[in-house]
Amino acid sequence: MDFKPCVTIRKEWDIVGARQLGRKHAKELGFGTVDQARIATAISELARNIYLYARTGTICFEVIDELDKKGLKIVAKDNGPGIRDISQVMQDGYSTSGGLGAGLPGVKRLMDFFEIRSDSEKGTEIEAIKWLR
Amino acid sequence: MRIPILKLHNYLLISIQIDLDDQSAIQFQEDLLNEIHKSGATGVVIDLTSVDIIDSFIAKVLGDVVTMSGLMGARVVLTGIQPAVAMTLIELGIHMHDVPTALDLEQGLIKLRQELEG
Numbered sequence: 001m002d003f004k005p006c007v008t009i010r011k012e013w014d015i016v017g018a019r020q021l022g023r024k025h026a027k028e029l030g031f032g033t034v035d036q037a038r039i040a041t042a043i044s045e046l047a048r049n050i051y052l053y054a055r056t057g058t059i060c061f062e063v064i065d066e067l068d069k070k071g072l073k074i075v076a077k078d079n080g081p082g083i084r085d086i087s088q089v090m091q092d093g094y095s096t097s098g099g100l101g102a103g104l105p106g107v108k109r110l111m112d113f114f115e116i117r118s119d120s121e122k123g124t125e126i127e128a129i130k131w132l133r
Numbered sequence: 134m135r136i137p138i139l140k141l142h143n144y145l146l147i148s149i150q151i152d153l154d155d156q157s158a159i160q161f162q163e164d165l166l167n168e169i170h171k172s173g174a175t176g177v178v179i180d181l182t183s184v185d186i187i188d189s190f191i192a193k194v195l196g197d198v199v200t201m202s203g204l205m206g207a208r209v210v211l212t213g214i215q216p217a218v219a220m221t222l223i224e225l226g227i228h229m230h231d232v233p234t235a236l237d238l239e240q241g242l243i244k245l246r247q248e249l250e251g
């Protein structure tokens with residue numbers, strides 16, 4: 001199985017490229033249609049946030065294959081301005097760009113594991129995992 | 134990429150067949166409003182049968198299209214939303230309460246006819 005681990009987000013169309021690649025990985029791993037849609041949607045949200053708020057960054061994929069569980073990990077990374085108040089951006093409806101503010105809280109609900117690390121010097125790194133059931 | 138808009142009597146029919154990037158979504162919004170203005174259409178069906186992802190941005194554009202068309206006097210019905218898409222939308226927290234929907238294109242047209250011709 002050829003596995004392309006990372007996509008660079010630089011232009012708007014890369015958002016589509018990232019979610020299509022993520023869906024392909026999810027499908028190959030054996031995720032069902034609904035989980036494929038959840039994963040593709042989560043990637044779309046994370047990639048758009050990179051494009052909008054940090055200009056450039058990467059979305060990387062990792063297959064987790066442990067004895068008792070298997071899953072797909074998504075890591076969204078940028079060197080942008082960072083997120084000062086993480087609890088604030090995790091509230092439904094909070095947006096600094098006139099969006100719905102559904103992105104980050106939505107990704108958390110779509111995925112099984114979700115973690116943000118961010119500071120104003122290094123930028124933002126978001127890790128999300130979906131487990132295969 | 135431009136999304137074709139078909140005219141049928143007083144209705145406009147659109148079937149979205151591509152993976153919508155942000156630019157195409159915005160372009161579609163603009164094209165549809167212009168077409169409503171030009172044709173005087175009173176009803177619009179946007180069929181989403183082939184769409185396998187709607188994220189928060191596309192959902193916002195679609196919701197806005199419905200509101201904007203309404204302001205211009207045209208009623209929009211969204212049809213054919215896939216089960217997986219409906220589930221992810223709700224998990225994203227997007228409920229689209231005010232957006233008229235129908236199972237498929239045919240039901241969408243019936244709904245419009247009932248509402249517009251009473």
Ligand SMILES: Nc1ncnc2c1ncn2[C@@H]1O[C@H](COP(=O)(O)OP(=O)(O)OP(=O)(O)O)[C@@H](O)[C@H]1O
Pocket residue numbers: 045049050053054078080081082083089094095096097098099100101102103104105124189190
């Ligand atoms: N990678 C990032 N770097 C810096 N700030 C970010 C980043 N991602 C999100 N944010 C901040 O968090 C806020 C909330 O993000 P979220 O994705 O939930 O909503 P949104 O992007 O504003 O709207 P939506 O995603 O619904 O279109 C953003 O408005 C932005 O201020």
Ligand SMILES: [Mg+2]
Pocket residue numbers: 045048049099102103104
């Ligand atoms: Mg967002």
